[in-house]
Amino acid sequence: MSASTLRIALVGNPNCGKTALFNQLTGGRQKVANYAGVTVERKEGRFTAPSGRLLHVLDLPGTYSLDATSPDEQITHDVCAGNYPGEPAPDLIVCVADATNLRLHLRFVLEVKRLGRPMVLSLNMMDAARRRGVTIDVAELSRRLGMPVVETVAVRRDGVKALIERVDGAMPVAAPVQPDDAASRADLHAQVRALMAATVTMPRATDALDDALDRWALHPVFGLAILALVMFLVFQAVYSVGKPMTDAIADGFDWMGTHVAAWMPPGPLQSLVTDGIFGGIGTVLGFLPEILVLFVFILTLEESGYLPRAAFLLDRLMVSVGLTGRSFIPLLSSFACAIPGIMGTRSITDPRDRLATILVAPLMTCSARLPVYALLIGAFIPSRRVLGVFNLQGMVLFALYAIGILGAMLVGWVMKRIRRDKSEHALLMELPSYRLPKLRDVSIGLYERGMIFVKRLTGVILALTVIMWFISTFPGPPPGATEPAIEYSIAGYLGRGLQHIFAPIGFNWQISLSLIPAFAARETAVAALATVYAVGGDAVGGAGLGHALAVNFPLASALSLLVWFAFAPQCMSTLAVIRRETDSWRNVAISFGYMFALAYVASFITYHVAVWLS
Ligand SMILES: Nc1nc2c(ncn2[C@@H]2O[C@H](COP(=O)(O)OP(=O)(O)OP(=O)(O)O)[C@@H](O)[C@H]2O)c(=O)[nH]1
Ligand SMILES: [Mg+2]
Numbered sequence: 001m002s003a004s005t006l007r008i009a010l011v012g013n014p015n016c017g018k019t020a021l022f023n024q025l026t027g028g029r030q031k032v033a034n035y036a037g038v039t040v041e042r043k044e045g046r047f048t049a050p051s052g053r054l055l056h057v058l059d060l061p062g063t064y065s066l067d068a069t070s071p072d073e074q075i076t077h078d079v080c081a082g083n084y085p086g087e088p089a090p091d092l093i094v095c096v097a098d099a100t101n102l103r104l105h106l107r108f109v110l111e112v113k114r115l116g117r118p119m120v121l122s123l124n125m126m127d128a129a130r131r132r133g134v135t136i137d138v139a140e141l142s143r144r145l146g147m148p149v150v151e152t153v154a155v156r157r158d159g160v161k162a163l164i165e166r167v168d169g170a171m172p173v174a175a176p177v178q179p180d181d182a183a184s185r186a187d188l189h190a191q192v193r194a195l196m197a198a199t200v201t202m203p204r205a206t207d208a209l210d211d212a213l214d215r216w217a218l219h220p221v222f223g224l225a226i227l228a229l230v231m232f233l234v235f236q237a238v239y240s241v242g243k244p245m246t247d248a249i250a251d252g253f254d255w256m257g258t259h260v261a262a263w264m265p266p267g268p269l270q271s272l273v274t275d276g277i278f279g280g281i282g283t284v285l286g287f288l289p290e291i292l293v294l295f296v297f298i299l300t301l302e303e304s305g306y307l308p309r310a311a312f313l314l315d316r317l318m319v320s321v322g323l324t325g326r327s328f329i330p331l332l333s334s335f336a337c338a339i340p341g342i343m344g345t346r347s348i349t350d351p352r353d354r355l356a357t358i359l360v361a362p363l364m365t366c367s368a369r370l371p372v373y374a375l376l377i378g379a380f381i382p383s384r385r386v387l388g389v390f391n392l393q394g395m396v397l398f399a400l401y402a403i404g405i406l407g408a409m410l411v412g413w414v415m416k417r418i419r420r421d422k423s424e425h426a427l428l429m430e431l432p433s434y435r436l437p438k439l440r441d442v443s444i445g446l447y448e449r450g451m452i453f454v455k456r457l458t459g460v461i462l463a464l465t466v467i468m469w470f471i472s473t474f475p476g477p478p479p480g481a482t483e484p485a486i487e488y489s490i491a492g493y494l495g496r497g498l499q500h501i502f503a504p505i506g507f508n509w510q511i512s513l514s515l516i517p518a519f520a521a522r523e524t525a526v527a528a529l530a531t532v533y534a535v536g537g538d539a540v541g542g543a544g545l546g547h548a549l550a551v552n553f554p555l556a557s558a559l560s561l562l563v564w565f566a567f568a569p570q571c572m573s574t575l576a577v578i579r580r581e582t583d584s585w586r587n588v589a590i591s592f593g594y595m596f597a598l599a600y601v602a603s604f605i606t607y608h609v610a611v612w613l614s
Contacts, residue, residue, distance in 0.1 A: 004052070006053060006091050014038075015036045016125070017098065017124040017152075017154040018062060020124075020154035024157065025163075028043070032303075032441060033299075034433075035308045036308070036429065037061070039060065039062065042059070042061075044056065044059075055168075093117055097124065099123040099124060099128070100433070102136070103192065104430075106192045113145065121142075121149045122150055123136060124152045134201070134202055135200070140198060144195055150166050234294065235397050236395075238394070239391050243290070243393075253283075257278030257282065271469070275534035276469035276531050280528070281462055281465055281527060284457060294335070295446055304437060306434070321409040323356055324350070324357075325427040327348065334361040338362045363405075363408040363411065364408065365566065371522075371526045372526055373562065375526050379545075379546035400562060403567075464521065464528070465531055469531050471489060471494065472486055472532050475488065476489075486536040495510060505606075505607050508557065510529060515568075518571075522565070522568075533548040533549075556614060563606045
């Protein structure tokens with residue numbers, strides 16, 4: 001590495017804005033959110049400072065202390081101490097502190113100082129500090145700490161100038177700080193108090209708005225009512241706002257498919273394009289608006305500071321079902337996808353709580369299941385108003401999410417019964433200030449999610465759809481065949497084979513077959529059904545797949561399929577992440593096995609009750 005490159009590590013307590021700073025410096029798009037424990041991995045970025053010097057920046061998980069207690073904190077500890085495999089200690093530690101909460105954050109600054117490495121303190125969130133009337137004597141703080149101190153506002157483009165100027169100065173940027181003598185080591189708190197007294201004036205009252213909001217949000221009764229209302233509104237909105245857009249996209253694709261097909265000679269290629277690409281992929285793409293609406297809400301909630309409050313409210317309940325309040329945010333992330341959810345469990349200190357959370361995370365309805373739900377609900381549930389305001393389809397969607405959550409509670413409770421050590425941990429979690437979400441952050445988050453979806457669509461889902469089209473088309477029917485052509489194809493044989501397993505829960509061969517690609521990516525079940533029915537001669541463009549299903553499929557089977565997807569075994573990528581995060585094949589087997597059994601039994605009951613009732 002040349003002498004002019006500088007390796008900087010951003011460290012600090014959780015939620016002080018390290019990642020926001022990292023993104024601002026490097027132009028990165030790492031996830032920023034208003035709760036502790038967002039970053040759980042080491043992330044690297046680089047940028048060229050005005051002087052031409054190349055700066056390597058490391059964003060690290062937040063930690064309250066260098067005595068690591070959870071897997072994510074361990075990473076920060078190892079990087080700072082120079083013990084991280086394959087990586088020398090950073091040239092400069094930029095310790096980030098929340099200027100509105102220095103009483104807490106300075107303690108960590110002093111702890112890092114003991115490492116005796118070159119160090120700069122970044123007083124972040126200076127905008128919020130000024131607004132609240134906090135004043136800090138930066139020069140005096142710098143003198144007392146024996147290190148450069150700069151003010152930053154990580155969420156503003158010009159808010160990191162002072163930090164860049166500081167680190168872009170002559171090398172070395174900062175001399176190694178002198179560790180304090182052993183006598184004063186014992187009492188970090190006394191040191192913090194002395195520093196605070198000499199350099200910081202705090203306004204007497206804390207943030208009045210936060211307190212006022214918390215009186216409602218943390219109220220044992222109103223708080224829960226508000227939480228339930230928030231969740232309910234989210235699913236209503238997904239339906240009311242997303243559905244019309246979905247229909248428009250589906251119609252657009254149908255129109256395009258018909259026009260493209262008119263240009264092509266009839267034959268296998270035309271069938272691939274209309275049935276496979278436009279029918280299959282187009283149908284899945286149509287669900288993008290619903291997914292994005294869901295994410296507008298998730299991202300807004302994440303940035304608002306409300307989530308840790310919800311975690312507090314639910315802690316008692318979560319502990320009683322063998323989880324912890326700490327599980328709440330990883331489980332909520334699993335609504336996007338179980339993979340970030342499972343990785344988010346790294347901030348859970350207790351290994352058993354962590355494992356329990358990992359095992360139930362895939363029960364949360366991930367966004368890949370949304371197209372499947374939306375398709376089946378659209379086909380089978382009438383679009384009616386209930387009590388004049390609520391949309392029945394939206395209510396069924398909400399119920400499906402609720403089934404996943406109840407399933408997770410049940411499984412957590414059973415695991416708690418099984419495990420011998422029943423100790424519980426009190427929930428210690430910081431409540432961040434409420435914050436109005438920034439349009440820019442929400443837009444970046446939405447763009448990222450949208451791109452993930454489109455990449456899946458043009459990657460794995462497209463590939464699987466082409467394969468599905470191929471096996472549904474070949475081999476062609478023998479001369480003199482009496483059944484529809486698809487019955488003689490590979491898909492027909494495979495589907496009928498699988499049907500032996502799934503007939504007891506009401507699945508026909510087409511559905512049984514669609515479960516295979518769904519194991520790679522859930523949405524593909526929709527594309528696969530569209531392709532299979534299209535090749536089989538049904539019109540699936542626009543709202544056609546819904547009609548094809550409604551005609552070919554009894555209601556009992558549809559309900560059974562919905563319940564199947566609520567509990568269905570995780571996709572392959574989730575299993576791979578469980579393997580990586582727990583380092584055990586046994587956990588993978590347990591996780592897959594219990595979900596398969598749960599899904600099968602629940603669908604079996606649903607199917608037979610529905611048949612009996614109808
Ligand atoms: N007002 C204001 N908000 C900020 C500033 N810096 C960060 N934030 C907000 O603070 C919250 C936390 O920011 P992150 O960058 O995720 O914090 P982090 O330190 O990376 O947190 P962990 O990864 O959990 O350790 C987000 O809501 C940011 O939008 C700032 O300078 N001013
Ligand atoms: Mg972070």
